[in-house]
Amino acid sequence: MRCDIISIFPEYLEPLKLSLPGQAQRKGLLDVAVHDLRDFSHDRHRTVDDTPYGGGAGMVMKPQPWWEALEHVRTLGDGTPTLIVPGPGGEVLTQRLARELADEDWLIFACGRYEGIDERVYEAAADVMPVRVISLGDYVLNGGEVAVLAMIEAAARLLPGFMGNAESLVEESHEDGLLEYPVYTKPATWQGREVPPVLLSGDHGKVAAWRHQQRLERTAARRPDLLHASSALTPGGVDDRWGGARIAKATPADVGDLLTCTHACWLREGILNDTLTIPAQHETVESLTASLHEWDTYVLRHDGRFIGSVRGKLVDDTWHIGRLMVVPDLHGRGLGGALLEFIQEVAPSDATRFELFTGTGSEHNLKLYKKAGFRGVVQPNGTTVVFTKRRRGR
Numbered sequence: 001m002r003c004d005i006i007s008i009f010p011e012y013l014e015p016l017k018l019s020l021p022g023q024a025q026r027k028g029l030l031d032v033a034v035h036d037l038r039d040f041s042h043d044r045h046r047t048v049d050d051t052p053y054g055g056g057a058g059m060v061m062k063p064q065p066w067w068e069a070l071e072h073v074r075t076l077g078d079g080t081p082t083l084i085v086p087g088p089g090g091e092v093l094t095q096r097l098a099r100e101l102a103d104e105d106w107l108i109f110a111c112g113r114y115e116g117i118d119e120r121v122y123e124a125a126a127d128v129m130p131v132r133v134i135s136l137g138d139y140v141l142n143g144g145e146v147a148v149l150a151m152i153e154a155a156a157r158l159l160p161g162f163m164g165n166a167e168s169l170v171e172e173s174h175e176d177g178l179l180e181y182p183v184y185t186k187p188a189t190w191q192g193r194e195v196p197p198v199l200l201s202g203d204h205g206k207v208a209a210w211r212h213q214q215r216l217e218r219t220a221a222r223r224p225d226l227l228h229a230s231s232a233l234t235p236g237g238v239d240d241r242w243g244g245a246r247i248a249k250a251t252p253a254d255v256g257d258l259l260t261c262t263h264a265c266w267l268r269e270g271i272l273n274d275t276l277t278i279p280a281q282h283e284t285v286e287s288l289t290a291s292l293h294e295w296d297t298y299v300l301r302h303d304g305r306f307i308g309s310v311r312g313k314l315v316d317d318t319w320h321i322g323r324l325m326v327v328p329d330l331h332g333r334g335l336g337g338a339l340l341e342f343i344q345e346v347a348p349s350d351a352t353r354f355e356l357f358t359g360t361g362s363e364h365n366l367k368l369y370k371k372a373g374f375r376g377v378v379q380p381n382g383t384t385v386v387f388t389k390r391r392r393g394r
């Protein structure tokens with residue numbers, strides 16, 4: 001990965017030569033070049049700022065030195081770089097965003113100072129390369145350099161071959177939406193404080209279960225906003241027929257689990273019906289994310305684990321039900337029937353009938369829907385059965 005950084009304080013970026021980013025450069029995984037913005041000014045004071053049009057406090061960075069600097073830096077690498085402009089008004093740096101940065105071959109970082117960079121630089125840059133404004137958090141720094149240090153460090157440690165132990169990346173805070181469990185090293189007793197005994201038990205299963213529980217508790221205590229909406233609901237918040245599980249409307253954070261389970265369940269449907277043309281088999285992260293606007297999708301979770309889902313959509317007076325699924329290891333416990341009951345209950349008041357369909361080879365589904373009072377009609381194609389049911393009392 002190549003990183004070009006433009007700043008009026010090039011020495012601020014010196015720490016990138018240290019520690020792991022420094023090693024990554026020596027290993028040839030990361031190529032960092034720092035450029036002094038003042039080299040692109042043309043007066044003897046090396047001016048890069050001026051007063052703001054419209055008045056107001058502070059100074060604004062002039063477009064001319066920025067544009068010349070960007071044009072120069074763009075000649076230094078191959079292909080099209082992505083321009084990253086640190087700014088408190090940008091998308092917030094997260095582990096997911098760091099991963100996106102790590103996937104780029106070439107990044108140019110534009111470190112603003114004063115009241116920021118003349119807006120026309122962003123516009124002109126966007127004509128020739130992708131531009132992203134990224135914030136370190138909801139507070140204001142004096143300049144973009146600290147943010148660039150954080151972004152490069154967060155992205156560089158995700159480069160393949162950068163960290164010695166790839167496992168330590170997988171288990172880290174934010175990698176799967178939870179914070180990391182507490183960690184301990186020798187001695188087992190320090191100042192009278194013991195390491196949790198389970199960690200000394202040698203039982204890997206128990207250690208893993210303990211760590212997972214710690215991650216959930218720590219996330220709930222420190223960052224409840226990170227927990228899925230569904231696990232944040234109070235028991236019985238929507239319904240308590242699920243035992244300890246909770247059901248809630250799906251959010252974009254649920255899409256990874258939804259996609260995995262959709263593919264697993266509809267692979268089985270494909271085998272039963274001898275087809276790979278079922279739309280569910282062809283879903284992507286993008287199509288499922290978009291579907292959340294069109295469908296009311298509900299997700300069932302137990303202790304944070306995704307265990308099932310169902311969705312509904314009103315067309316005229318018909319509540320279309322679909323994507324009823326339960327994770328394979330929990331089949332046969334009545335969860336599918338409960339989800340089907342639930343999605344009928346939450347149908348909008350305008351719905352006077354329900355409709356869903358399945359393949360003629362999906363015997364389990366056929367039984368489930370009949371038992372729930374639906375009437376099926378095999379379609380002329382011979383492969384699909386459409387089930388309908390009048391809503392009670394309508």
Ligand SMILES: C[S@@+](CC[C@H](N)C(=O)[O-])C[C@H]1O[C@@H](n2cnc3c(N)ncnc32)[C@H](O)[C@@H]1O
Pocket residue numbers: 085086087088089111112113114115116117134135136137138139140141142143144145147
């Ligand atoms: C004093 S700030 C300018 C703040 C700007 N007037 C505003 O209110 O959005 C100067 C520079 O610091 C950087 N900066 C400040 N806060 C930041 C943050 N939270 N994340 C990333 N960069 C930040 C940006 O490069 C910005 O151009």
